[in-house]
Amino acid sequence: MPELYDVAAIGNAIVDVIAPADDAFLSAHGLDKGAMMLVDEARSAELYAHMQPGLETSGGSAGNTIAGVASFGGRAAYLGKVAKDQLGEVFAHDMRAIGAHFDTAPLIGGPATARSLINVTPEGERTMCTFLGASTEFTPEDVEASVIEGAKIVYLEGYLFDAEAARRAFAKTAGLARASGRMVALTLSDGFVVERHREGLLAFLETQVDLVFANDTEAMSLFQTPDFDAALSALRSRVKLCAVTKGAQGSVIAAGAETFAVSAYPVEKVVDTTGAGDQYAAGFMFGLATGRPLNVCGQLGSLAAAEVISHYGPRPQVRLADLAAQKGL
Amino acid sequence: MPELYDVAAIGNAIVDVIAPADDAFLSAHGLDKGAMMLVDEARSAELYAHMQPGLETSGGSAGNTIAGVASFGGRAAYLGKVAKDQLGEVFAHDMRAIGAHFDTAPLIGGPATARSLINVTPEGERTMCTFLGASTEFTPEDVEASVIEGAKIVYLEGYLFDAEAARRAFAKTAGLARASGRMVALTLSDGFVVERHREGLLAFLETQVDLVFANDTEAMSLFQTPDFDAALSALRSRVKLCAVTKGAQGSVIAAGAETFAVSAYPVEKVVDTTGAGDQYAAGFMFGLATGRPLNVCGQLGSLAAAEVISHYGPRPQVRLADLAAQKGL
Numbered sequence: 001m002p003e004l005y006d007v008a009a010i011g012n013a014i015v016d017v018i019a020p021a022d023d024a025f026l027s028a029h030g031l032d033k034g035a036m037m038l039v040d041e042a043r044s045a046e047l048y049a050h051m052q053p054g055l056e057t058s059g060g061s062a063g064n065t066i067a068g069v070a071s072f073g074g075r076a077a078y079l080g081k082v083a084k085d086q087l088g089e090v091f092a093h094d095m096r097a098i099g100a101h102f103d104t105a106p107l108i109g110g111p112a113t114a115r116s117l118i119n120v121t122p123e124g125e126r127t128m129c130t131f132l133g134a135s136t137e138f139t140p141e142d143v144e145a146s147v148i149e150g151a152k153i154v155y156l157e158g159y160l161f162d163a164e165a166a167r168r169a170f171a172k173t174a175g176l177a178r179a180s181g182r183m184v185a186l187t188l189s190d191g192f193v194v195e196r197h198r199e200g201l202l203a204f205l206e207t208q209v210d211l212v213f214a215n216d217t218e219a220m221s222l223f224q225t226p227d228f229d230a231a232l233s234a235l236r237s238r239v240k241l242c243a244v245t246k247g248a249q250g251s252v253i254a255a256g257a258e259t260f261a262v263s264a265y266p267v268e269k270v271v272d273t274t275g276a277g278d279q280y281a282a283g284f285m286f287g288l289a290t291g292r293p294l295n296v297c298g299q300l301g302s303l304a305a306a307e308v309i310s311h312y313g314p315r316p317q318v319r320l321a322d323l324a325a326q327k328g329l
Numbered sequence: 330m331p332e333l334y335d336v337a338a339i340g341n342a343i344v345d346v347i348a349p350a351d352d353a354f355l356s357a358h359g360l361d362k363g364a365m366m367l368v369d370e371a372r373s374a375e376l377y378a379h380m381q382p383g384l385e386t387s388g389g390s391a392g393n394t395i396a397g398v399a400s401f402g403g404r405a406a407y408l409g410k411v412a413k414d415q416l417g418e419v420f421a422h423d424m425r426a427i428g429a430h431f432d433t434a435p436l437i438g439g440p441a442t443a444r445s446l447i448n449v450t451p452e453g454e455r456t457m458c459t460f461l462g463a464s465t466e467f468t469p470e471d472v473e474a475s476v477i478e479g480a481k482i483v484y485l486e487g488y489l490f491d492a493e494a495a496r497r498a499f500a501k502t503a504g505l506a507r508a509s510g511r512m513v514a515l516t517l518s519d520g521f522v523v524e525r526h527r528e529g530l531l532a533f534l535e536t537q538v539d540l541v542f543a544n545d546t547e548a549m550s551l552f553q554t555p556d557f558d559a560a561l562s563a564l565r566s567r568v569k570l571c572a573v574t575k576g577a578q579g580s581v582i583a584a585g586a587e588t589f590a591v592s593a594y595p596v597e598k599v600v601d602t603t604g605a606g607d608q609y610a611a612g613f614m615f616g617l618a619t620g621r622p623l624n625v626c627g628q629l630g631s632l633a634a635a636e637v638i639s640h641y642g643p644r645p646q647v648r649l650a651d652l653a654a655q656k657g658l
Binding site for chain 1: 346348382383387396416423427441642644
């Protein structure tokens, strides 16, 4: 199989609705600051009715990562399910406009394109309520074998563990990737995802995954320990490579016996943390696909994360390739 | 009739799709920098396919003005036609979220909600291609008499002269407003609108309008003169009050024999000029409705325009009421 892509990703295809909010708003609506909560269509509509005026923009964790990879100049592909509606068109347009391959057939006659209501509090923290809509209808039939077999790294979004058909699609994908000698990467996505699917995630990563992305909370939750080092040690014993982010404290990369601590890039003002983890994964995988040493992969991740948290919206607003060149990475 | 609103506006209800572009893109697609061009659905789709990833946000000239009035703390109402679709919901949400009255019935079974493709070049100039969709289906039946009769100022968007049913709606609106002793304001909207409807606009403003907003290009085009002073003089002889903006040179207000020159507020970096004229009108009318002197009305307009051109998007991102208080207006 020819190598067509640096990174191919499967994720929940989501349009974000981003609006400012205050802590009182979060409390009044029972929202857990910093988390991603799943909501049904009625709850989504009810919450939306109380939100401030918003900006709509393509999102979705793996979609954001693919946008980051493309912004670094990487060859990227995305698989995910939108509905045949206006927000689905927006998502597809934005994916193709960055030069990524995106050809998953839109869903007809089912729920609407997924949307995530993102309330951003003044310190820049984002709290998300996601109506998954059409994105849960991604099935094994949507897995494009030629894309998976032609990608150096296949990146899977932990959020998809919430849908049974998507878990089967992951199993198919991992099988195709491994048979072609491709690297399989997984992000744990969210602490609540880990709570809901601890056993499934562990079994999947132990048998199918080469590279795991997590933040400190997710890693500790996965192994049910309050001790970061214990969690890291448990994770490194199970996968060849892992990168665990720690917010403003940067990240730690573990590969066998080797460990690299990487600093976060300083940011003048954190405006909106949406997409920080997604962009870290973008920089890291772009570095890996282009043969950079692991500490440089981490630095590329930190750089991309710093760019995205300095403005509203989950995707880069400048060319990350230029930014990396400026920083000599 | 009780006074319910400071400003009630009728406009084309439009969702903006904002993306960065360069001059080569404008040339390649035959776009006239700084203008608003009308396009059909096919041309809109073709252009969109070539644009960069975008941000979607509620727009529409009078809609932006109403958002500005509300941001100043004014009581505001909006009338305009969206379709019963996702972008229509976004528009309605954003209008109600700022506290404005918006109750025009959405169009069912017709064209989609209007969208304006806005390409912003590096110097901050915006070039718009608008597919009017459902917005042209605003008819006299959509004019809510209680809203028009209850508004201190009724603000009409010149763009609606492109649709025959909307012109009839304007005639009905002006009749209701004048019978209730309300002030009728009109914006000329765009140079091409003036070219297309010079006679109709002149007849309407001479017989129905108390206050006219225009920029220098529109005013000179209306009277087919290259001489700004001649255009201002022709305009002041026809309406009680007019405010003509001149970009970075500020604005001129003419009321009978009186003239006020108002400076523009300095802006550190012009990011996106979309909405500058709309916000000028918002500040001016809020000032007028709250009894400020005319030069202060102009300063409120300049202040709101400066805020909106300092960021992407056509509506204020900070409370204009706070900004005005800081500046002692």
